[in-house]
Amino acid sequence: MRAQDVADKKFQPTVFRNGYSQDDVDDLLDRVQATFAAAEQGGRPVTGRLAGARTVTPEDVASSRFRRTRMKSGYDCDEVDDFLVEVVVALRALAR
Numbered sequence: 642m643r644a645q646d647v648a649d650k651k652f653q654p655t656v657f658r659n660g661y662s663q664d665d666v667d668d669l670l671d672r673v674q675a676t677f678a679a680a681e682q683g684g685r686p687v688t689g690r691l692a693g694a695r696t697v698t699p700e701d702v703a704s705s706r707f708r709r710t711r712m713k714s715g716y717d718c719d720e721v722d723d724f725l726v727e728v729v730v731a732l733r734a735l736a737r
Contacts, residue, residue: 642677642727642728642731643677643681644674644675644677644678644681646677647670647673647674647677647728648674650670650724652666652716652717652720652721652724653716653717653720654714654715654716654717655710655714655715655716655717656713656714657711657712658711659709659710659711659715659718660709660710660711660714660715660716660717660718661707661708661709661710661715661716661717661718661721662707662708662709662710662715662716663710663714663715663716665707665708666707666716666721669697669702669705669707672695672696672697672701673697673702673728673732675695675696676696676697676732677731677735679696680735697732698732698736699729699732699733699736702725702728702729702732703725703729705725707721
């Protein structure tokens with residue numbers, strides 16, 4: 642997985658049904674993207690601060706929680722969860 646893969650990822654929006662807060666998910670994905678970008682530049686994962694965006698560990702992603710939406714647009718929960726599993730696997734591979 643590359644930083645661009647994270648940037649290009651789109652989720653099905655939800656309306657009038659449960660979803661995850663788009664802002665919450667987007668904030669986490671910004672950090673995930675920064676983590677992959679740092680690894681691509683330095684050849685290894687970086688933790689801490691990078692250009693104002695805090696990078697993440699696989700554990701950060703696995704333990705992330707998002708506010709739920711119902712009456713406003715959100716992201717499909719299953720799609721987000723499935724993608725985050727892929728992210729965790731990719732981050733763990735970077736750490737090796």
